[in-house]
Amino acid sequence: MSDACIFCRIVGGTIPATLVASNDHAVAFRDLHPQAPSHLLVIPRRHVASLAEATDAAELGALLLLAAEVARSEGLAETGYRVVANTGNDGGQTVHHLHLHVLGGRAMQWPPG
Template sequence: MENCLFCRIAAGEIESNKVYEDERVLAIHDINPVAPVHILLIPKEHISSLHEVDESHTELMGYVQVIAARLARELGLEGFRVVNNSGATAGQSVFHIHYHLLGGRDFRWPPG
């Protein structure tokens, strides 16, 4: 998607503070962090939101979870939260599926 912010970041057209990258996933520091650790995990395949995910995405979505766990361990996070906002009413502002890896502080429930 030529106008998608995250597609452009993954393509190297827009600079980012990368934490991790491979052929399927990019992880970057969020530019507006809400926790001491706030990393965005972005699949490189353009999928607008979790609402668009189907069985063909099973392996990719599982892989994102594996990378989130790996990064949390590497960052020494004992507890962390992985969040996905799907749709504008849930707070999604960039319509390319992504997950927020949050850590470094205590979290409460319910979250919102």
């Protein structure tokens, strides 16, 4: 865990977040600046800077399973939702701790950006 990383501090409980679900490898919480009616973040408990640095298949699988779980619990599964992993500066990653955005509750546009 990195003391400077905001997501590590959320996992460690030193920064509050509205947690919605968790498993052995990951936690999910509401985004503070939602970009859709439902906007949740799913992060690994262990610090991994980005998807480019991820190496643990079980951890990645647990992230995706938790993303699907929170989408179902938010009522998004029937109409659809988007899961996004921004990677690196050019990919739009602003917090350098791997995280998945789960966005739904409205129609998503394509291309995204």
